[in-house]
Amino acid sequence: MIGLTQASIMNAKEIQAAVKRVEEKFAGQVTVAPYYFQDEMRFGTRTELGRRWTACGVRPSGEQLIGYEFGYLSLALNPATGEMFALILPDMRVESFQAFLDEFIKFIGEKRCVRLITDGAAAHRSARLKVSEELRIEHLPPYSPELNPVERLFKELRQALKNRVFESLQAVEEAVIEAIEPFMKDGSRVKKLTFYGWLH
DSSP states (O other): OOOOOHHHHHHHHHHHHHHHHHHHHTTTTOOOOOEEEEEEEEEESSOOOOOOOOOTTOOOOOOOOOOOOEEEEEEEEOTTTOOEEEEEESOOSHHHHHHHHHHHHHHHOTTOOEEEEEOOOHHHHOTTOOOOTTEEEEEOOTTOGGGOTHHHHHHHHHHHHTTOOOSSHHHHHHHHHHHHHHHHHOHHHHHHHHOOGGGO
């Protein structure tokens, strides 16, 4: 257990006061680049099983397809505003992530500087990536998906795909678009799900 001494408490208060003085002195002169969290969600023709309601004592049943076609939903969102950008990609290779970055820059505007916070996937760290000057990529610590608010939105999207049979990859893509569309239209829903307390 780590305890706080009186001296450390006083130092913390002094630091807070110093930060406040700096903020007041440079109010309007210093801006913090807005941030977006990014992640990918795999989907495909393999049926994702989930829970369903049945009468007591009745074992639930349903159709299932073991498919082998997959795609990826690459998504970036700003938890503070609910603003969101998404792109369906064929894989998680460097070329696909580069295509995402290129389209994301168009989305945010070339004159707008932002931070993109993502995980440490190989494609996200590749030296072959050509990153715009307006974009700063930062990485989350290893094995910490709980720190990425995009995962919370993916949980809702996966729920919409569970226990469904898709005969083609195009059918799954259409279902993914249908599931994400309400969140694209209503940023307040995205903010309610993803704006964790520690981000305030």
